Amino acid sequence: MQNETPAKPAPFHLWLPALLILAGLILILAQFYGDYTLLVNGGKREARALAFTSGQLLRAAGYSLQPEDTVFPAPAKLNLTHRTIVLNQAREVTIHFGAEEKTIISAGALPANLLFEAGLPLFPEDLLLWDDRLLSPNEPLPLGDALQLEFVPAKRVDLQFETETLTIFTQQQTLGEALNEAKISLRPEDALSRPMDTVLSATNTISVRLAREISVQVGGQLTTGLSAAENIGEALRDLGLPLQNLDYAQPDEKQPIPADGQIRIVRVSEEILLQTEETAYNNTYADDPNAELDTISVLVPGQIGLVVTRQRLLLEDGVEKVRQTDGPWKASDPEDGILGRGTKVVVRTETVNGETIEYWRKVSVYATSYKPSSQGGGTGTASGIPLTKGIIAVTLDWYRGMKLQPVYVPGYGRGIIADTGGGIPGRYWIDLGFDDSNYESWHFWTTLYFLTPVPGYIPVVLP
Template sequence: MRNLFRWLPALLVFAGITLLGVYFAQPVYIRVDGQTLTTHPLALTVKGTLRQTGVEISTEDLVIPPDNHLIPANGIIEVHRAVPVHLLVDGQPFSFLSVARAPAALAHQAGFLLFPGDVVLHNGAPVNPIQPIGGDAPIYLQIKRARPVRLVEDGGEKTLFAIGNTLRQALWQAGVPLLPGDVLSPSPDTPLSTASKAALRRARPITIEVDGKDIQTFSAAPTVGAALAEAGLSLQGLDRAEPDENSPLPADGRIRVVRVREEIVLQQKTLPFSSTLQPDSSLPLDERRVIQPGKYGVRVSRERVRYEDGVEIARFTEGEWTAAEPVNQVVGYGTQVRVQTAQTPDGTIEYYRKVTVYATSYSPCQQGLGRCSWSTSSGMRLQKGVVAVTLSWYRLFKGARVYIPGYGFGVIGDVGGGIPGTYWVDLGYSEEDYVRWSQNVEMYFLTPAPPNPPAILP
């Protein structure tokens, strides 16, 4: 037993030497940027192994396991060389060395976090931010960071992350294109750097009926008037719109423009003149002459006429005045009793008045009484030579002698109904010599003339 303890230290030293020999006899694999070096170093640590094999490392390189650790049991040492990285973030340059290859990791190393909507360009081409970039060449990345934009669209609100120089570009990149007629506030050309919030009103299809045709367009205007202005159809003068220009756009999108105009028209109306009679002793009975000619007057009215789409729909009289007063006509009527003669089939007659009358005829049984009657208003027996006249003439000329060509001499001795507005006589006959009359004829009033014959016949 004493001999065993005496040899124990020597045995321990021999075992240690044996273990070291076995340890150093195992190979070590050094992987550097995809290449593997095999070595049998006389070193215990990773750092010593790398130094013995001539693999130089910098502080930016990544060594697995770390260089101050013992050589791992599997004998594998990995060295990841740092490469130059050049970042351009929203126009700001950054340069450093890094063993990272994923763009997101490189951005994080530069102090930036990537968010949805950010764009990473490698050599000008978009890349996946979490996909490592292969190779050991310097890395050049351009990072366009998306800006948040709060978009209010037709009452709803959402936040977009987009890139671009202007608001228009940012919305397009975010999948929100602007369509014809859309209204964006602020303007689509507003720099994105100054636009954190925008309001978008989507245009609706509208049909404008104007001047006999339909115009199809799009509009996001808040009112009918604004939509018409956008379409270059602003209301002018008295024009009106249906619906009213201050109304919101109609649900059916149909707007009618009514062209309205007014014009002033002067209308002239003739004013009749009156005619007065005055006696004229230089004229024989039943003759007349114009002493003063009459003139028509003129009445003028000022009218406002309203047209809608070329059709008159209203007319208003705004004033009237007499431009010229009528001038009355003065007619002289004869009062002179002038005895004249005329040759007739019945001989020469002497008369003081000649009047055109409408002559009819009657007889005792041709009076429409349903019976025969020979009586007259004067008491004379009805037969040829009795002349009936209207009551007004009968009162003036009862018993007067007259001559009617084709009838002969007669005496006014009866009253008939007459024909309104016409000088009329009814020529009497007996049944045996009755002749039908229905014509105009001259009737002569025979002398002697009465002292004051009526100048105007009723």
Template sequence: MKTRLVLAFGAVLFLAAAAAYGLTLGSARLQADGVTRNVLTRARTVALALRDAGIELNPEDVVEPAPESPVTRGMLIRVRRGQWIEVATEDGPAPILAHEGQPAIPANLLLQAGVHLLPGDAVVADGRQVDARAPLAQLPLRLSLAPKYALLIMRDGIAMEHQAAGPTVGEALWQLGIPLHPADSVQPATTAPLADIAGADSIAIVIRSAREFRLSVDGQTLTVQSAAPTVGEILAQAGVALTNLDYSRPAEGESAPADGKLQVVRVREDFIREQKPIAFGEQRLFLPELDLATQQLVTPGVYGIQESTIRVRYEDGVETARTSEGERVAVPPVDRVMGYGTKVTIRSISTPDGTFDYWHSITVYASGYWPCGSAGEPGRCYPHTASGKDVDLGIIAVVLSWYRLMQGWPVYVDRYGPAHIEDTGRNVRSEYWIDVAFPDYETFLELGGSAPGRTTLYFRTPVPSEDAIRYVAALPLR
């Protein structure tokens, strides 16, 4: 019984001691060396809690809260490691102290060392050029300013001297605060490394600022930003191509217009083909088996087709010109072939003047004339015929084409009498015509005072040559 009491009393003492020990433990959150963890500690101060957690501090480290601060349940203890950064200055290396957790902005770190950034400056962190105003992922060991290049910047004809580190043309211009429009022209290109183009003298950079142009094309007006010197280059940058006969105002080879107005004229050409008939000609075929002057169609005529080509020019859909491109015979005509009979048959005619043999006859209109009553010229007399004979009964005049072949031929004119072809005249009628002669006006009156009018002309024998017969077979009016 006594033994049991002793054991029970010992257990009570153990539990009481354990409870007292537990009451002395505290829970805190510790953030150090990039790790955040919960720790249990009986330490009364932050410094002792760090010691219990195995955290060793360096003189440049910063502890938050301060090391002498009391530990409270659930508190956050942060250890910010210090790091010395070597900053290159004009006076030599200048170390600065930075701590984890502070923004690692190069410009601010340089300012700690008394280095002020100027336009064109570039910062090198641990051998790599960085953005001076953008936080680094981690604190660097070394900071310096990148070496600068002397620049001669010519912008729109205005020269400026600067220094900038680059490393490219574009970055140097950005460092100098020189704005660029995407359409600006920069030579050398913005991607060109300054180190590749640097020489003994300044690096020349030419900037041609983009201008705004209003481009009329395809029924719409486009606003185009371009620094190109010529119209053609502006159009190319705008993605507008001149094809075939298209042209621009001003022309694509001309300088960019001062008023900023451009126009592209779309040109197309169509070809129109027009046709018109070609009249067919006539060929004569003399047929000895067909009676003289009888006509017979041997081959019908066929109209041909003449084709002309016209070039029609349209500018922006509006017709501006028509030009003939020439003509050609698309289908040649086929001549009509007429057959003319040349078969001569001798016949006789009984007249008040006797019986006459003739080999051909035609219907004519016969007018009359006398020496002083011809050609419609009052007071003028022509006593002789074209063949030199006296104008008298028994003479007739015919058109010149007949006379050349028939001069001297014997004929008979119904209601006039026998005669010979010895004179010429002019036919103004649309039918065959002759002029019968009288020696004077008095004789004309004695014989009735009128010419025969429409009558029959008989060609008396003898029969002329074959050529003459063929001529008569297709006898012309004039």
């Protein structure tokens, strides 16, 4: 039996790679095995483990990771240097706003970030409450436990001025309160598209027209004031100077207010002038037994006819601008009337020159006088009674209806109608008889009284 030769050890240079690999493995194990500090949801604990990543370490420590958790360093990244591992575990966060709510799974701690994750933008004046306590947007919230938050979004008010838009956010209830809170002062003349007591909704768009100074020239006077009107007509109403009737403004009332704010009102008035021309009517006469003798009554009143010409004058600020003539046209035809001649005899008494007489008619007459010598010395009369004082002559027309009627003439005395004469055209006339011895010259107006008894025939109209 041959003796076996013992195997020779492998040369050292062949062992060296293996030794280096082993040493490397030992170094690697030493690098990833050891003590770690875990900060979980703000709490601190210690752990010893062999872990190549923070995720392996946390799982080794008994934590189940969710996609929404935040881990530092990243859970799947090889951890070569960090001995402190941070884990913020996601939890359920319910955000209530109005009648709605949103629930998210998040590891976020800041309210602003939680709202962002929920798709709820945060604006100034928005409110966030936790357990009825007001939160700051950057105030950290507890981690780990589920949260119930109440979000009260501010109302947005967009104020649209002529050249810009101003946006404010508010928790106030009405527009006026919101403007006051934002220290936006408006004058009473400024115009808002909605009233100050408008209850605000979530979003509000308000048009604002700021008042400007307006100067109005009217009737020689200048009136100034403030108005936010869009046109001249509205501005005039704001200043208490509305256009009336035919008035007009310069520029026109439908035009926007000029840049210089200057407006003129032209007061327009209309006058109607009526020129009338009368057309006469005629009267007929009829006896009126209810009217006294020698009086005229109106039985049927007559109506004059009218022919009218109308002129229409248009005046601007008192100055005539237009004159238009219409006509003439017949407004009415004349209507004849009926006058009553009184036939009613009334016996009266009167004291004349101290003598009381009873008469039934008296007439104003022009009296002259005559005597026998003025007739060639004769005393003959129409009645055959010799001429002497008391004989009174009248015209033939009178004599025929009044022969021998007793009469009285003041200053002459009693007499009878017993003669005729020529008379004086256009006048009632009597000629007073005298003797040559007692003659008086008469040439003036007097009154002739017809004395009782009343005769059977009485002329209604004295000829």
